[in-house]
Amino acid sequence: MKYSHSLxxxxxxxxxxxxxxxxxxxxxxxxxxxxxxxxxVELLAPRAPHxxxxxxxxxxxxxxxxxxxxxxxxxxxxGTRAFSALSPGDKLDCVYALGHGFPIDLxxxxxxxxxxxxxxxxxxxxxGSLLHEQGRKVTFLLGGRRSVDLMQLDDFGRYxxxxxxxxxxxxxxRGFVTAHSxxxxxxxxxxxxxxxxxxxMAVAAKAAEVGIDSCYASLENLMACGLGACLCxxxxxxxxxxxxxxxxxxxFNVRQLSWQxxx
Amino acid sequence: xxxxxxxxxxLSLQNPVLTASGTFGYGLEFADFVDLNRLxxxxxxxxxxxxxxxxxxxRMAETTGGMLNCVGLQNPGVEHFCQxxxxxxxxxxxxxxxxxxGSSPADYAACARHIDALEEVHAIELNISCPNVKxxxxxxxxxxxxxxxxxxxxRKAYSKTLIVKLSPNVTDIASIARAVEAEGADxxxxxxxxxxxxxxxxxxxxxxxxxxxxxSGPCVKPVALRMVSQVAKAVKLxxxxxxxxxxxxxxxxxxxxxxxxxxxxxxxxxxPAVTMKVVDGIDRWLDDHGIADVHDIIxxxx
Numbered sequence: 001m002k003y004s005h006s007l008x009x010x011x012x013x014x015x016x017x018x019x020x021x022x023x024x025x026x027x028x029x030x031x032x033x034x035x036x037x038x039x040x041v042e043l044l045a046p047r048a049p050h051x052x053x054x055x056x057x058x059x060x061x062x063x064x065x066x067x068x069x070x071x072x073x074x075x076x077x078x079g080t081r082a083f084s085a086l087s088p089g090d091k092l093d094c095v096y097a098l099g100h101g102f103p104i105d106l107x108x109x110x111x112x113x114x115x116x117x118x119x120x121x122x123x124x125x126x127x128g129s130l131l132h133e134q135g136r137k138v139t140f141l142l143g144g145r146r147s148v149d150l151m152q153l154d155d156f157g158r159y160x161x162x163x164x165x166x167x168x169x170x171x172x173x174r175g176f177v178t179a180h181s182x183x184x185x186x187x188x189x190x191x192x193x194x195x196x197x198x199x200x201m202a203v204a205a206k207a208a209e210v211g212i213d214s215c216y217a218s219l220e221n222l223m224a225c226g227l228g229a230c231l232c233x234x235x236x237x238x239x240x241x242x243x244x245x246x247x248x249x250x251x252f253n254v255r256q257l258s259w260q261x262x263x
Numbered sequence: 264x265x266x267x268x269x270x271x272x273x274l275s276l277q278n279p280v281l282t283a284s285g286t287f288g289y290g291l292e293f294a295d296f297v298d299l300n301r302l303x304x305x306x307x308x309x310x311x312x313x314x315x316x317x318x319x320x321x322r323m324a325e326t327t328g329g330m331l332n333c334v335g336l337q338n339p340g341v342e343h344f345c346q347x348x349x350x351x352x353x354x355x356x357x358x359x360x361x362x363x364x365g366s367s368p369a370d371y372a373a374c375a376r377h378i379d380a381l382e383e384v385h386a387i388e389l390n391i392s393c394p395n396v397k398x399x400x401x402x403x404x405x406x407x408x409x410x411x412x413x414x415x416x417x418r419k420a421y422s423k424t425l426i427v428k429l430s431p432n433v434t435d436i437a438s439i440a441r442a443v444e445a446e447g448a449d450x451x452x453x454x455x456x457x458x459x460x461x462x463x464x465x466x467x468x469x470x471x472x473x474x475x476x477x478x479s480g481p482c483v484k485p486v487a488l489r490m491v492s493q494v495a496k497a498v499k500l501x502x503x504x505x506x507x508x509x510x511x512x513x514x515x516x517x518x519x520x521x522x523x524x525x526x527x528x529x530x531x532x533x534x535p536a537v538t539m540k541v542v543d544g545i546d547r548w549l550d551d552h553g554i555a556d557v558h559d560i561i562x563x564x565x
Contacts (some may be wrong), residue, residue, distance in 0.1 A: 002295040004536055044533065052480060053325050053532060095535060224323055224330060225532040229288035231308075231334045232323035242316055242337055247292075 002098060002227075003030060006091045010068050015151040018075050019119070020084040021060070023068040024092060035062050037127035038101030038194075038218050038251040041071065042226040044093035045079035046086070053224050055079045056246070058123040058194070059097060061155070069096070072122040072151070098226045099250045102127045102192050102216055104134070109214065111137040113188040114160075115177050115203050117195030118149060123218060124194060125155055132159035139163060139188070141180055143199070147171035178206040187212075192251075194218040204254040215254045221245040265549035266556040267542075269303075269523050271501045272424040272449030274386045276303035276358060276524060279557060280514065280542045283505050283528030284309055284362035284388060284428075285334065289348050296535035301542060303524060304358030307348075309390050311364050312374045314340035318395060324461040324470035329480025329507070330529060331459050333395040333471045336364055341377045353383050360426070364390040364400060368416035375421040385423050389413065389448075392430030392455035394477045404430040404455075407442035414446035426503065429453040429494070431483075436490050437497035444498045452503035452526065453494060454487045479529040481507040488520055495521025495562060509537070511544020518545075521562040 011023040026032065042054035061070035075081045086092065102123070112131055114124040121142050128138045138160030144150045147170040156162050163182050164172025173180050177199065183206060191207040191214070193200045200217040207215040223233035228247030236258040237243045267278035282305040287293060290305045299305070317337025324331045338344075344361070352359045361378045365371035371389065378387050391413050393400030403409040414427060427443045429436055431454035440451050456477025461470040469475070487506020495502055504522030507529070508514050514525045530537045549557060 002535075004296055004534070050327050051325070052328055053330060222321055222323055224332075224529075225286075225292075225535075227288070227292045227535060229286060229292045230323070230332065230532055231285070231317065231337050232321075232332055234317070234320050234322065234337070240316075242320075 001034065002095065004095045007069070007094045009086050009088055009090045009092055010066070011088055012086055015072070016148055019151065020073050020075065022071045022073065022083060022086065022092070023063070024071065024094065026067045026069055032062050032064050032067065035059060035069070035097045036101030037104065037130055038123050039097040039099050040226070040250060041069070041094050041096035042098065043071075043083065045082040046090075046092070048078045048082040051077075051079035051082065054095065054226065055083075056098075056220070056223055056226055058218065058220075058250070059126055060122040061126045061129065072119060074119040095226060099246055100248065102218070102251050104130050106190060106214070109136070109189040111139070111186075111188045112190045112192065113139050113141055113182070115141045115143075115191060115193040115195075117143045117177060117199040120195030120199075120218075121151065122194070124192070125152060125159075127192065128156065128159040139182065139186070141165070141177050141182060143177035143195075176202065178202045183210055190214045190216070192216040201259055204259055216251050217254050217257075218251045219245045219249050265546055265554060267546060269557060269561075271386070271426065271503065271524055274358060274424040277356065278303040278542050278545070279518065279524035280538055280545070281306055281360070281503065281524055281526045282531060282538060283526040284390065286528040286531045289352065290359070291351060293531070293535050297538055300356040302357040302538055303542075304360055306360045306362050306388050306526065307344075308338055309336045309362045309364045309393065310338050310341050310344050310374060310378075311336060312341055312370050314338065314343065319472040321470060321472055322476075324476065326459070326461060326478065326480070326482065328482035329478055330532075331461055331471060331476035331478050332456070333473050333476035335395040335473070336393060336400070341374045345377055345381060349381055349384070358386065359384050360386045360388055362388045362390050362428070363417075364393060364396075368413045371413050372416040372420040375417045379421050379423065386426055387421060387423070388426040388428050388452055389417060390428050390455070392428050392432075394430070394432060394456055394458045394475070395473065401430050401432060404439065405433050407438055410439050411442045411446045414443045414448050418447040424449045426450040426452050428455055430455050431486060431490055432458050437493045440494045440498045440500070444500050448500065450501045450503060451494060451498065452505060454483070454490050454506045457483055457486065479507070481509050481513075483507045484513060488516055491517055491522050492520040492564070508541070509533070511541045511548055514541050514545055515548060515560065518557065518561050519564045521564075523561055
């Protein structure tokens with residue numbers, strides 16, 4: 001079931017400059033466990049006259065205890081800055097929860113490496129929390145340019161081991177996520193990734209290189225409706241056909257895509 | 264409760280609110296937000312004789328008060344529609360109208376013939392105005408001869424209500440409307456999108472894969488209203504008005520300049536329940552103004 005609601009902002013946090021974490025109160029009618037990790041919402045930017053379309057934002061976390069939906073938003077333009085200007089008690093027009101998320105019911109998959117870059121780390125928090133709850137072994141591999149880019153580390157730490165990389169070496173291992181030593185020292189059954197597309201393609205290639213068959217990536221193509229109607233957000237699948245990221249994805253097994261690494 | 268029922272040719276609509284092709288999928292995508300039975304009808308995605316992949320990504324750019332798209336008629340083809348999608352759309356109280364496109368008059372006619380066989384589809388909308396495909400589409404809709412040639416072929420193949428969707432990318436839209444009226448069209452719908460462009464100055468390229476796209480959204484409404492008004496003066500056919508309708512008040516503007524029904528397009532992307540609000544809003548506005556029948560406002564602005 002998808003919903004269109006005006007949600008009350010319960011809390012506004014600023015994990016670092018240029019980013020906002022919104023916690024939105026979910027109404028009683030919404031079944032929280034129906035929200036899949038990796039799904040997204042479409043937000044209408046308030047008081048942003050040059051912003052016409054909704055903004056797709058991935059689900060960062062669902063807090064079952066206080067019934068809040070967390071969204072970690074990078075301020076990049078007028079629309080996303082409008083979300084940053086919200087205060088607790090304000091309302092936000094939200095269509096949710098959309099698309100298909102990360103798999104949480106894979107049989108015989110015990111160990112998961114969740115690889116995120118920049119704000120792309122956001123959906124991995126909720127995903128990791130659900131896997132942890134199921135007793136799966138979760139390792140987060142989070143990368144940024146500098147240490148300031150790495151956010152919510154305490155939250156991630158609650159649900160698994162956290163490995164870090166920065167390009168300047170200020171925190172964790174120096175370099176890209178694909179260069180981290182954990183790839184060589186441990187085996188994982190599943191890799192899941194979210195972040196810039198070149199990073200995700202490199203992660204998929206790395207997973208293939210070390211013999212991990214199961215790799216999932218969350219795409220963020222430009223989209224309008226978020227419902228599979230406008231056909232704007234397409235990605236080529238393995239057969240060369242255009243599929244909607246909003247409806248068939250945003251999470252795909254990389255084998256479903258035309259990415260070279262698995263061909 | 265005012266009387267909202269209107270006729271488009273032989274097609275009876277329970278209210279004048281339809282959705283625009285390419286903005287509402289096959290209706291089913293919106294079932295969580297909209298009671299499909301409460302719409303006047305919905306026009307499903309542009310359908311062609313053979314499946315089409317459409318254009319490459321990126322296909323969309325946001326603009327002030329609207330958006331550009333260059334989807335390029337991606338669709339699974341008419342046979343897939345008839346076998347797999349149509350069965351899911353049967354039994355609705357609202358009318359299902361199929362938007363038909365092609366690359367030659369014979370193509371359009373062959374596609375229309377498939378749709379003619381579907382018992383519960385009582386109308387097609389002929390798309391001679393898609394700005395995003397090279398082979399056909401708008402090529403037919405920008406000259407009177409081209410428009411007439413398609414309508415002539417399809418009229419022979421299709422027995423039910425034939426609506427022709429007109430392009431605004433022309434010098435004189437009224438002359439195109441007269442040309443399709445002369446070939447036996449039952450109604451016209453207008454406007455399709457306006458050809459436009461958006462540039463990424465850092466990358467020094469268009470934001471759209473094929474360079475240009477079709478502009479839609481509230482930014483086009485004044486142009487659309489003007490064209491509906493012009494066409495209403497030029498032909499006797501019923502007109503379906505569209506272009507940037509976001510609210511019931513916008514829809515009423517179109518009715519007042521001569522549209523018998525309206526289509527909601529891009530607004531579905533902003534508010535997936537907008538069509539219900541427009542249906543209810545028209546009804547409420549008529550009640551508030553003591554008007555018993557929607558026909559009493561259609562074309563009141565001459």
